[in-house]
Amino acid sequence: MNDVVICGIGMTSFGKFLEKGLKQLGNEAIMKALDDAGVPKEAIQAAYVGNAVAGVVTGQELIRGQVILRSIGMGGIPIFNIENACASSSSALHLASVAIQAGLYDCVLVLGVEKMTHEDRTVTFKAFEGGVDVEEMKYLIEASSMSHSIFMDVYARKAREYMNRTGVTKKHLAMVASKNHTNGSKNPFAQRSKPITIEEVLNDRIIVDPFTRYMCSPISDGAAAVVLCSAKYAKQLTNKPIYVAASVILSGKEHSFGEPSVIEETGRAAYQVASAGPEEIDVFEVHDAAASAELMAYEELGLCKFGEAGKLIEEKITYINGKKPVNPSGGLEAKGHPIGATGLGQICELVTQIRGTAGSKQVQNVKMALAQNAGGMFGLENAVAAVTILKK
């Protein structure tokens, strides 16, 4: 199989941009990624476009990628629209990587784009409902207050169970949120740009117990894009290739207490593909749609033993200057969470970390980096999980 290399990245700021449409967001990220790779748009042989909720929010379904690419004259090529909840663009990256591995293309585009904000906020909240089994979880949808995403209700229930089992406290959650907002304040693309103290997190407005607003990712518009190349083609573009060492997608299934979650399973599979373990990874971007999810990811990805995530954040191991930095970008909580773009947003951050161009949020000496994201819900289990490992 051919090796897969990331040659270019580009992203928009993440935020609330009521006036920007899907095409404008997507095109900004694409043009930046092409420019970063140093390839003209004619070099792109196929495009893989991840999007989750824009269909509901904007009415643009069925041919989202074609509409975006055509508006900048990128027609004629194969274009695939991938929908996999919050892992949509990670899934797009996976499928693009497979096509290069198969030798089908030398240079392709991966785009994650999301238009979530709407003048009527209930439209946005409605869009989340498609991320659960709508027949089975009708009760959840009917009970929805339409004041926040139903996913926060699910995350909160999961967090309460987790806290009961492990002794993780609300202060641990606040430490995660404070760390991420402080990291995010160094990220020019972040939606929330202010450093936040632990006390400010704790004293903020409650969304669903135990979460205050700063412990939850915001509603965001945004896009991120990547130019993916075969190793051979990449030689024309860069002498410092960044390889996709693993790109694994799995789906959730019923599991009992003590059995591995889909995130844990996906992480294990990715470590195996990359022939590496958590000890070799220098920096992580994880799916902190809520602060509790970051703590659980510490355990699921093997940064610490089960039940020890609270200790890990207390010891500041996952701070930028710690031994295992997590979410230097600010994570979903501070950088923003335009769900179909989030997976590639993580990848863009990790590429800058490996390149050493991450500015004041730079982690020292990054050779290998891991992105984890997940989305959709069956009960308290994610419907889909993605783990991507990049290396120098």
Added chain:
Amino acid sequence: MNDVVICGIGMTSFGKFLEKGLKQLGNEAIMKALDDAGVPKEAIQAAYVGNAVAGVVTGQELIRGQVILRSIGMGGIPIFNIENACASSSSALHLASVAIQAGLYDCVLVLGVEKMTHEDRTVTFKAFEGGVDVEEMKYLIEASSMSHSIFMDVYARKAREYMNRTGVTKKHLAMVASKNHTNGSKNPFAQRSKPITIEEVLNDRIIVDPFTRYMCSPISDGAAAVVLCSAKYAKQLTNKPIYVAASVILSGKEHSFGEPSVIEETGRAAYQVASAGPEEIDVFEVHDAAASAELMAYEELGLCKFGEAGKLIEEKITYINGKKPVNPSGGLEAKGHPIGATGLGQICELVTQIRGTAGSKQVQNVKMALAQNAGGMFGLENAVAAVTILKK
């Protein structure tokens, strides 16, 4: 690259099944395909699920495939949701084929599933609107009568231009519809099961000039599934492998009169991949969402010269017993058009044709077969086109 083989097929009847949900339709097709292949569900290593409008119609977005597969205990594996208008499941087949070519899997599932009917018919018609550039074609959406799909307005305008240019008449369109309904009457899975004469087609209710109802594909629910294997793995299951000789997806772009359409481009590319031309193809399934599209496909796929499609149908060359049989299944007009399932519905028909199990609609001595479908619209050009070639 590894060769790709179809080892099992399964489909539901296509029709109006208000009482059947997405899970029920999908699962019926999956269980039949697994049974046909002779593999247990545990053998499936990944799933590629094409769906187009069920998000709008049922509210199930984001994790459509995961929801369907989980309901029959198929969790844990990688699952990808592919949306590419009427070519959604052809695109899913393409991506699954690439994964097998790359050596990633030996046995995967491809599903096309669509739930279109709704007690409120305007919901269904609304769903089609996502298949055009919703910003650019707002005028078309606003002018929509909500009495039929906006696509029929576009197809009708394209048909009128085509008829003016080529001399194709309304009677030629009626011959296509009559042929397809007569073929469909021999198909136990078809939505419209009555043979229809040319006169009956012409005297039927007008939908949009020049189309009467029988010249248009109906609104349908349905699902079709395929078990796809590496050639090596397929040896355990069958000694009569059917190979995917080509699976090409392209997107539409602006083109001037006389320049090739995206369907023509896709056909040419597929012939090149399969090292074959139209003369080697024994049977075709083409995307006759309206009767005019079948006539245009004759030309675009090289069954005749440009401007000669009317002559071809007059000479009955494309009838089941003709030299170039097209749509023995009844096509979209008679078999039905559950749009995300249509591409794999064509594949299921062609596999039975190659196997020689197509019953009274069997084409004699089929060694190589071609499926063409297309979807979404930019002006009068399809946004996406797919051509798949199968061979013994």
